[in-house]
Every structure is written in structure tokens, then in C-alpha cells.
Amino acid sequence: MALLDIILEGDPRLRQRASRIRTVDPSIRRLAHDMRETMLDAPGVGLAAPQVGILLRMVTIYLPADFEKDGEPEHDYTLLNPEIVKAEGRVMGYEGCLSIPNWTGEVPRAKRLTLKAMDLEGKQVRLKLDGWIARVAQHELDHLDGILFIDRVEDKSTIQEIPDEDDEE
Numbered sequence: 001m002a003l004l005d006i007i008l009e010g011d012p013r014l015r016q017r018a019s020r021i022r023t024v025d026p027s028i029r030r031l032a033h034d035m036r037e038t039m040l041d042a043p044g045v046g047l048a049a050p051q052v053g054i055l056l057r058m059v060t061i062y063l064p065a066d067f068e069k070d071g072e073p074e075h076d077y078t079l080l081n082p083e084i085v086k087a088e089g090r091v092m093g094y095e096g097c098l099s100i101p102n103w104t105g106e107v108p109r110a111k112r113l114t115l116k117a118m119d120l121e122g123k124q125v126r127l128k129l130d131g132w133i134a135r136v137a138q139h140e141l142d143h144l145d146g147i148l149f150i151d152r153v154e155d156k157s158t159i160q161e162i163p164d165e166d167d168e169e
Contacts, residue, residue: 004038004052009100011053015146018048018055021080024122028058032078032120036060044098046136048143051099057081059140063133075133082117082141084110085126093135095149096162106158107149109135 007013021028031054039047039060049058059082063075089111096104112130115137119125129137139149153159 002034002037003041004034006038006042006047006051006098007053009148009150011099013050013053013055014099014143014148016050016055017146018050018057018144020057021118024080024118024120028056028080029120031056032058032060036062036078039098042098046140047098048140050143050146057144059137059144061133061136061140063136070131072132075129075136077127078120079115079117079125080119082115082137082144084113084138084141085116086114088112091135094158095135095139097139097149099143100148100150102162102164103150104160104162105150105153106155107135107139107152108154109138109152113137115141 035047035049035052038052040062045063046059046061049056058080060078061075065074066072087110090108091111092106092108094104095107111134113134115127117125150159
């Protein structure tokens with residue numbers, strides 16, 4: 001498959017609302033596979049189609065088991081037309097983004113949520129997510145509506161540049 005170019009902040013496509021996916025066909029499955037490869041190569045834990053310049057409501061998320069040393073299981077999802085059905089609690093945490101490389105900021109998110117979406121077989125799925133995976137899902141769903149994590153930062157003083165690992169050598 002193919003690695004896709006991740007577009008960066010400033011590209012107007014990142015600020016547009018993505019369109020619903022009407023049918024799951026080979027082109028959608030190919031896009032999902034390419035997005036997953038691109039996300040893992042970046043490396044990242046989530047990627048939304050608008051981040052690769054495709055204005056469709058698709059996200060891919062992969063969190064390996066014990067990602068935050070919290071005993072959580074692996075999470076591996078490709079979601080089409082995802083929607084938050086229910087959100088509970090509020091928690092602050094730092095986020096970064098493949099479309100805003102080397103920057104982070106503290107973002108409030110729901111602690112728990114329920115999502116509904118369609119999978120790559122065209123079947124409806126419902127997910128209950130808690131903790132880190134809930135944060136990642138909310139971050140990726142925001143991309144589908146043209147929202148970046150920096151838009152959600154309440155205390156702008158928490159936005160900071162992270163040195164590139166290549167610069168540290």
C-alpha cells in the first residue's frame with residue numbers, strides 16, 4: 001500500500017467539515033489501510049482522513065497494549081462516520097498532533113464516552129471508551145469537524161514546543 005502525505009496546520013482542508021461516507025467500497029478500504037500505514041510510520045496513535053487531505057469522516061486509531069503503562073488492552077479501530085453518543089466526566093491532559101508537529105498543549109476532554117460508527121464491513125458498531133483511548137478518539141473526531149487540539153486548549157500558556165528528537169543528538 002502507500003504512505004500518504006500528512007498535511008500541516010495552515011492547510012485550509014484541516015479547517016473544513018468532512019463529508020459522511022455513504023458506502024464502503026474498495027477505495028474506502030484502501031484509504032483506511034493507507035491511513036493506518038501512514039499513522040504507524042509517522043509514528044502516531046490516531047489519524048483522521050482530513051489530515052491526509054481527504055475530506056471524509058474516517059479515523060484510524062491504534063494504541064498498543066499498556067501504552068500508558070496502565071495495563072490497558074490494545075485498541076485498534078478504523079471508524080467511519082463516528083459520532084459521540086454520550087460523554088461523561090472531564091479530565092485535562094497534554095496532546096500533540098501529526099498535523100502540528102513538535103507542539104503540545106493541555107486540553108480538557110471527556111473521561112468516558114460512547115461512540116457509534118460504521119466499520120469497514122459497513123456494520124454499525126458501538127464502543128465504550130475510557131481514559132487515554134477516549135482522549136485519542138475525541139481528538140480524531142474533532143479533525144472531522146475542522147477542529148484542532150490547539151483550539152481546545154483553555155490555558156494558552158500550556159502550549160509549548162517539543163524539541164525534535166533529531167535536534168537532541
